[in-house]
Every structure is written in structure tokens, then in C-alpha cells.
Amino acid sequence: MSAETLTFQAEVAKLLDIVVNALYSQREIFLRELISNASDACDKLRYAALTEPALIAGDADLRITLRLDKDAKTLTIADNGIGMDRDDLINNLGTIARSGTAEFLKGLGGDARKDVSQIGQFGVGFYSAFMVASQVEVHTRKAGGEHGWCWSSDGKGGFTITEDADAPRGARIVLHLKDDAAEFLDVWRLRQVVKTYSDHIGLPVVLLGGEDGTGADETLNQASALWTRSRSEVTEEQYKEFYHHVGHAYDDPWLTVHYRAEGAIEYTGLLFIPTQKPFDLFQPDRKQHVKLYVNRVFITDDCDGLLPPYLRFVRGVVDSADLPLNVSREMLQHNPVLAKIKTGLVKRILSDLKKKAEDTDAYAAFWGTFGAVLKEGLYEDFERRDDLLALARFHSTHGDGLVSLEDYVSRMKDGQDAIYFITGESVAALRKSPQLEGYLAKGVEVLLLTDPIDEFWTGHGLRWKEKAFESVAQGAAKLDAIKAEEQAETPEQAPADQTDALIALLKGTLGERVKDVRVSSRLTASACCLVADEGQMSIHLERLLRQHQGQDAAPARVLEINAGHGTIKALAARAAAETTSPALEDMAFLLFDQARIVEGEAPADPVEFAARLSRLMQAGLV
Numbered sequence: 030m031s032a033e034t035l036t037f038q039a040e041v042a043k044l045l046d047i048v049v050n051a052l053y054s055q056r057e058i059f060l061r062e063l064i065s066n067a068s069d070a071c072d073k074l075r076y077a078a079l080t081e082p083a084l085i086a087g088d089a090d091l092r093i094t095l096r097l098d099k100d101a102k103t104l105t106i107a108d109n110g111i112g113m114d115r116d117d118l119i120n121n122l123g124t125i126a127r128s129g130t131a132e133f134l135k136g137l138g139g140d141a142r143k144d145v146s147q148i149g150q151f152g153v154g155f156y157s158a159f160m161v162a163s164q165v166e167v168h169t170r171k172a173g174g175e176h177g178w179c180w181s182s183d184g185k186g187g188f189t190i191t192e193d194a195d196a197p198r199g200a201r202i203v204l205h206l207k208d209d210a211a212e213f214l215d216v217w218r219l220r221q222v223v224k225t226y227s228d229h230i231g232l233p234v235v236l237l238g239g240e241d242g243t244g245a246d247e248t249l250n251q252a253s254a255l256w257t258r259s260r261s262e263v264t265e266e267q268y269k270e271f272y273h274h275v276g277h278a279y280d281d282p283w284l285t286v287h288y289r290a291e292g293a294i295e296y297t298g299l300l301f302i303p304t305q306k307p308f309d310l311f312q313p314d315r316k317q318h319v320k321l322y323v324n325r326v327f328i329t330d331d332c333d334g335l336l337p338p339y340l341r342f343v344r345g346v347v348d349s350a351d352l353p354l355n356v357s358r359e360m361l362q363h364n365p366v367l368a369k370i371k372t373g374l375v376k377r378i379l380s381d382l383k384k385k386a387e388d389t390d391a392y393a394a395f396w397g398t399f400g401a402v403l404k405e406g407l408y409e410d411f412e413r414r415d416d417l418l419a420l421a422r423f424h425s426t427h428g429d430g431l432v433s434l435e436d437y438v439s440r441m442k443d444g445q446d447a448i449y450f451i452t453g454e455s456v457a458a459l460r461k462s463p464q465l466e467g468y469l470a471k472g473v474e475v476l477l478l479t480d481p482i483d484e485f486w487t488g489h490g491l492r493w494k495e496k497a498f499e500s501v502a503q504g505a506a507k508l509d510a511i512k513a514e515e516q517a518e519t520p521e522q523a524p525a526d527q528t529d530a531l532i533a534l535l536k537g538t539l540g541e542r543v544k545d546v547r548v549s550s551r552l553t554a555s556a557c558c559l560v561a562d563e564g565q566m567s568i569h570l571e572r573l574l575r576q577h578q579g580q581d582a583a584p585a586r587v588l589e590i591n592a593g594h595g596t597i598k599a600l601a602a603r604a605a606a607e608t609t610s611p612a613l614e615d616m617a618f619l620l621f622d623q624a625r626i627v628e629g630e631a632p633a634d635p636v637e638f639a640a641r642l643s644r645l646m647q648a649g650l651v
């Protein structure tokens with residue numbers, strides 16, 4: 030069969046362009062990537078062979094080999110794992126399937142140096158081979174496959190595929206090294222790179238024939254799965270490299286949890302929390318990233334039952350001898366042993382997080398990255414609610430830093446029986462909300478919540494230390510029972526008959542635009558504000574839904590007026606003195622629109638709003 034020539038997917042071509050042309054300070058990582066892929070391929074084969082032993086028969090000793098050829102200037106990395114067929118080659122080595130890649134690449138500019146350091150965090154996988162090689166050949170045969178294939182490319186636009194009848198099971202990757210990459214033909218350099226980046230790989234990485242290809246074979250790594258070693262035997266650097274391998278990640282682990290559970294069910298967990306936010310954190314098609322092993326045999330890296338969705342940022346490995354080896358991925362979902370392992374893992378991760386929370390700054394960084402995800406657990410995991418609430422941190426009206434509920438409760442005022450919060454788009458905007466005024470005047474702290482998820486868990490009737498969560502922008506403010514430290518002077522209020530007249534005017538003029546109009550006990554400085562009525566959806570949530578689901582009809586809200594505010598007092602006096610006039614009507618609308626604007630909404634009718642404002646300005650000027 031003659032060679033078939035295919036072109037790279039546009040994203041791959043762009044990635045390769047950056048990889049090939051940039052100066053890369055750490056280009057030895059190509060070896061880590063290729064060894065990592067070889068190890069994954071062996072894991073996949075071992076799993077497939079559980080149900081189809083013929084796949085591995087005759088060559089069951091899985092391993093990864095390196096071979097040097099100084100004359101030909103080639104370095105070959107081979108494995109006897111699952112291998113690839115023609116379609117796999119086209120799909121895996123001509124495209125990038127990873128979710129988020131296209132967006133990520135779109136975001137890159139033209140600065141090769143900068144771009145490459147960003148790509149380093151993202152991972153270039155197989156394509157990193159082109160940092161050191163001018164030509165790459167992949168000779169491969171899929172386990173059980175009839176045909177072997179050779180994929181070949183110079184990394185510049187396309188690749189060829191030809192049949193390779195001699196290719197044994199697995200993949201053999203031949204790198205024709207560039208002149209400036211001759212260092213990778215030296216044994217000492219290979220030893221060093223493998224030791225640094227791939228020592229944790231559970232399979233032996235063997236240099237065949239030593240330096241000149243005719244000497245003795247040399248195993249370059251420890252070849253024992255890292256998680257089976259005791260913590261004292263593993264260095265930080267090794268944990269980090271293992272995290273890169275298992276998590277397909279390129280940052281440092283923020284937290285490493287490595288333990289062996291003993292008792293009714295035994296398992297080992299080696300788990301990592303990343304420092305950086307993974308690309309797919311909020312993508313609906315995201316996968317779990319904890320690999321499940323049974324007695325060191327890889328089973329799956331997509332096991333939903335292993336950790337709850339609110340811990341989906343955790344990477345790592347769980348290995349247990351208490352699960353049956355022939356367990357299918359589908360059966361896993363309902364496996365009681367797995368359910369117990371999950372409980373244990375969650376408990377352990379949350380308790381380690383609690384310890385880490387003592388380091389306020391480091392924990393604040395973690396919270397900023399993953400807090401919004403962890404908060405999903407507040408309504409997903411009933412049993413862990415208290416632990417999760419204890420771990421939660423919030424912005425609040427008390428200073429600029431993050432506060433815990435423990436801190437909040439310790440600062441509660443006499444007579445305060447709820448934890449107050451307000452939801453909105455940004456902390457800066459929330460700090461200026463009129464709804465906060467009455468609370469601030471009494472020294473009552475309010476949590477400022479800006480994650481969309483906050484709208485959901487706060488509506489679930491949660492309590493912390495017997496205290497309910499209450500929105501300051503919903504229902505009537507219950508501030509009377511709270512004693513202020515210093516009684517601020519209450520400004521003189523408009524007489525009741527005048528306020529009644531104004532309320533009647535506002536209700537009459539605004540009609541169905543408002544659900545109710547009432548005197549506020551939450552305002553001190555602003556003239557008016559809108560609040561959601563008891564049982565109504567919060568204004569912020571309703572806006573979020575409108576944005577995401579295209580709903581356009583917003584429900585009517587309660588308009589609250591501040592009877593101690595100069596404008597309201599003057600308006601109330603006029604409302605009591607005159608019957609409805611066009612000028613009073615204008616002012617009723619302006620008051621309403623003003624409350625909408627403060628909420629981040631547009632005036633109900635922007636053109637009318639502008640006309641009314643102009644009339645009022647003119648009246649003031651002439």
C-alpha cells in the first residue's frame with residue numbers, strides 16, 4: 030500500500046509551529062511525555078486483557094524501552110502496550126481532542142517565547158517530540174489488530190501513514206534528533222531525564238544495549254508504582270512529577286494527600302489538588318481525573334463513583350485490592366466497596382483541607398480557585414454540609430480579606446439571630462448596595478456572595494451553628510431586634526399621613542411594575558431600593574437566569590422608600606398636598622428607575638427615563 034498523506038488539524042499545526050520554533054528551556058520534557066504515553070498504553074492493554082486475555086498473550090511482560098543509535102542519530106521509545114490502528118493514528122496524532130484546546134490556542138498571541146511557557150502549563154503531549162526531532166516515525170500495531178502501521182511526519186503541516194507489516198504490538202517511536210538535540214544521544218543525559226521525570230512510572234524503563242546498543246540492558250527507573258511506596262521514600266519532586274503524569278497537568282500540586290486506609294476496606298490514595306484551575310472545570314463534558322487501580326492494574330480514569338462532582342478538581346490514583354479485578358466500569362457505579370472508598374476519600378480530603386486552612390494566605394489562594402466548585406457540595410452532599418461550611422470562605426463587609434463562618438458568628442451582634450448575606454456580580458458593587466445600609470449602621474456584618482452557585486445553596490435552608498442564612502435583599506429587614514453599639518441618630522421621618530400619600534401615589538403611578546411599595550427599615554443613606562419579596566427569587570438569580578436562559582420578563586419587585594431621606598420627605602409632603610400631577614408622576618418613575626439602576630438594571634423605559642430627567646433638570650434650571 031502506498032503512503033497516504035494527511036494534513037494536521039489547524040490547532041495541531043498552530044501548536045507545532047510554536048513548539049518547533051520556540052526556544053524551550055526545558056525541552057527534555059519530551060521524554061517524560063512519550064514515556065507517560067507509553068505507560069498509559071500499557072495500562073490500557075492490561076485492563077483490556079482482563080476480559081480478553083488473548084490480547085496480551087505471548088508478550089505479557091509489559092515494559093518501556095529506549096534505544097540509542099548514535100550513527101543514525103535516533104532515539105527510539107517503544108512499548109508493548111495497546112498500540113494504535115489507522116483510525117487511532119489519525120485521530121490521536123493529527124488532532125487534539127482535549128476539551129478547551131481550541132479556545133486555549135485562540136487565546137495565544139504571536140509571542141513564541143511567552144506562548145510556549147503557557148503551552149508548557151497546558152501540555153503538548155506527543156507533539157513535544159518535535160522540539161528535539163526533525164522527523165518522527167511511529168510504528169505501531171493495535172493489540173489484536175491485523176495490520177501494523179507507520180505514521181511519519183516532519184511536524185510541518187502533515188503526516189503520512191503507510192502499512193508496516195513488521196510492527197509488533199504496541200508503539201515504537203523513532204525520533205530523528207535535530208543537530209542541536211544531540212545531548213539526548215548520551216546515556217548520562219537519558220539517565221538523568223528519566224530519573225527526574227519518570228522515576229515514578231510503575232513499569233521498567235529499560236535502555237536496551239546501553240550506550241552503544243551492544244552492551245547490557247540498563248533499567249533507568251525504580252519501576253515500582255509511586256503510590257505503593259511509603260511517604261518517607263518519596264520526595265516532593267517525585268510527587269510533583271507523578272502528579273504531572275497522572276493528572277495530565279503541568280503546574281505544581283497545591284496539596285498532596287498520600288495515605289493507606291486499613292481496616293474493613295483497604296486502599297491507597299495518592300491525590301493532588303492542583304494550583305491552577307483546570308481548563309475543563311466548568312465544562313459539562315468534563316471527566317473525573319482520579320485513576321482507579323485494582324492491585325496495581327489500571328481499571329479506569331473515568332469512574333464517576335470515586336469522588337463527588339464537587340471534588341472534580343482532584344487528580345490522582347486510588348488503588349484497592351478489595352475490588353474484583355474483573356469489575357466492569359459500568360458495575361463500578363453501584364459497587365458498595367467503591368461507595369465506602371469514596372466516603373473515606375472525601376473525609377480525608379476535607380480533613381486535610383481543614384489543616385491547610387490554618388495557613389490563611391495559601392488557603393485563600395486555593396479558595397479563590399476552587400471555592401465555587403466546593404460550594405456545590407453544600408447542596409449535593411447533605412452529610413458533609415457542616416464540614417464544607419467550615420471550609421468555606423467569604424468576602425464580607427468586615428474588611429477586605431476572606432472570612433470564615435466561625436469568624437462571622439463570633440462577631441454577631443446582640444439580638445442577631447441570622448447570618449446575613451447579599452448576592453451580586455462583584456464584591457465592589459455589592460459593598461455599595463443600598464440594601465446594606467441599615468445593617469452597616471448597626472455594625473452587622475454581611476457576607477458578599479458573587480459566585481452563581483451562592484444563589485442555590487443559600488436557598489436550601491442550611492444552618493451554621495443553628496443560625497439560618499438570610500438575604501438582606503429579600504423580605505422585610507428585621508433589624509429592630511438587633512442592638513446597635515452606638516445608636517446612630519435617626520433622622521426625622523416624614524409624617525405618616527404624608528408617607529401614606531406618597532406610597533399611594535407610587536402604587537398608583539407604577540401599577541404592576543412594582544409588587545408593593547413600603548417604608549424601609551434597611552435604608553439610611555439612599556432614597557429607595559428594590560428588594561425581592563419573601564419567597565420570591567432573588568433579583569440577582571433572576572438576572573442570571575435571564576442572561577443564561579433568555580427569559581425576558583422580570584417579576585415585579587418591592588420598592589422600599591427611606592422615610593428619613595430629604596428627597597422622600599419633600600416628595601411625601603407634595604404628594605399629600607397636591608393631587609397627581611405630571612411632575613409628581615415623573616418623579617415616581619424616576620425614583621423607581623433609580624432603584625433599578627442601582628440594582629444593575631436598565632431603566633424600565635430608557636427613552637422615557639431620559640425625557641423625565643430632562644424635564645426635571647429644566648425645572649431646576651429655569
Ligand SMILES: Nc1ncnc2c1ncn2[C@@H]1O[C@H](COP(=O)(O)OP(=O)(O)OP(=O)(O)O)[C@@H](O)[C@H]1O
Pocket residue numbers: 062066067070108110111112113121122151152153154155156199200277278
Ligand atoms: N505509545 C502510545 N501507544 C498508544 N497510544 C498512544 C501512544 N502515545 C500516544 N497515544 C495516543 O495518542 C493520544 C494523544 O497523545 P498526547 O500525548 O498528545 O495526549 P494525551 O496523552 O492524551 O494528553 P497530554 O496532553 O496530557 O499528554 C493519547 O491519548 C493516546 O490515545
